[in-house]
Each structure stands twice: as structure tokens, then as C-alpha cells.
Amino acid sequence: MNQRLKVILAVGALQLFAASPAAAGRAERGVRFDGTPRVAAGARAAAGRGASMTQTGGARGRRKRAGDALLPGVWGGERIRFEVTARGAAVEYDCAHGTVEGRIVVDRSGRFSVAGTHYEEHGGPVRAGEDAGGYPVRLSGQVGGSLLKLTVRRADTKELIGTFTLSRDREAELVKCR
Numbered sequence: 001m002n003q004r005l006k007v008i009l010a011v012g013a014l015q016l017f018a019a020s021p022a023a024a025g026r027a028e029r030g031v032r033f034d035g036t037p038r039v040a041a042g043a044r045a046a047a048g049r050g051a052s053m054t055q056t057g058g059a060r061g062r063r064k065r066a067g068d069a070l071l072p073g074v075w076g077g078e079r080i081r082f083e084v085t086a087r088g089a090a091v092e093y094d095c096a097h098g099t100v101e102g103r104i105v106v107d108r109s110g111r112f113s114v115a116g117t118h119y120e121e122h123g124g125p126v127r128a129g130e131d132a133g134g135y136p137v138r139l140s141g142q143v144g145g146s147l148l149k150l151t152v153r154r155a156d157t158k159e160l161i162g163t164f165t166l167s168r169d170r171e172a173e174l175v176k177c178r
Helices: 003-019 025-030 039-057
Strands: 073-077 080-085 088-093 096-101 111-119 133-144 147-154 160-168
Touching: 039 073, 039 080, 088 111, 096 133, 111 147
Parallel strands: none
Antiparallel strands: 073 080, 073 160, 080 088, 088 096, 096 111, 111 133, 133 147, 147 160
């Protein structure tokens, strides 16, 4: 067995041990469940870096661990542009736009569901006193490799705004209202 694999297995065992309620008392005393001394913090940190690289590797946009945020970048499709940032997302449609405030966290299957705000647009100038307020929406989707299937619904009425298929690093095909 090569050294890197041994380190990865050791880190996995330490993580399982740390999650064990029975281990809490022993961990405080610096002893592992099997009675051997705990690994030094520096060695544990170095081993952890190697383990995390193997867990998150793969195609951009694909997630392997639950609780990971969707990677920042542009997703484009017919009539929609979805730009993910570390803090949320901006959505642009032909005649509307929207925001997501907060990280988009996906589960092991690549699914997510987040709250956002949707703002309707129209051609021509905005008139004085015209309400530019948005309304709450629910954006739910699933990421698989470089594809994202996204559904947007009003949060209050459950009315479907749209279902979209987007590709990572692709610009949108938008026809803006004029």
C-alpha cells in the first residue's frame, strides 16, 4: 500500500473516531479509541489536504460531498443566464431578472433548492411611480457534470415561471425586452 493511501485511510479513521460520541472523553485526553496517542495537529492537517483533494476532484460543476456549494461561474441556456458567485447568484431572463442571496448548497445527488427574488421587466422606459419591487421565488435544480436543470416557481402561488436546461461556461441566448 503506498504512503498516500495510508494517509487517506488514517484520516478517514480519525474522522470516524472524532464523530463517535464514545470517543469524546478519550479525545479530550489525547488518546484514540484503540488506546494509541492521537496524531499531531500538523500531520492531521497535511493528511486532510490530501484527502479533500480526492473527495472533490472531477469535472467542474460536479459535486461529490453533501453540503458543497455550487462552484462559481456562468451557466447559460435558451432564454436564461445564471451566474453563480460565492455569495449567491444573479439570474437574467429575456424580460426579467432575479437574485439569490446566499450560497447554493447541493446534496450528494447534485440537487438544490434556494430562495430568491424575481423582478419582471418590460419594454420601454420605467414610468415615475412604477413599482419595481420583486416577488419571492423558489429555484430548484440538479447539477450533473456541466449541465444544470433549473426550475423557478413563485414562492407564494407556486406558479411556474420556467424550467430551463443550462450548460456551464456557456453564454445565454437572451432576447431582451425593448
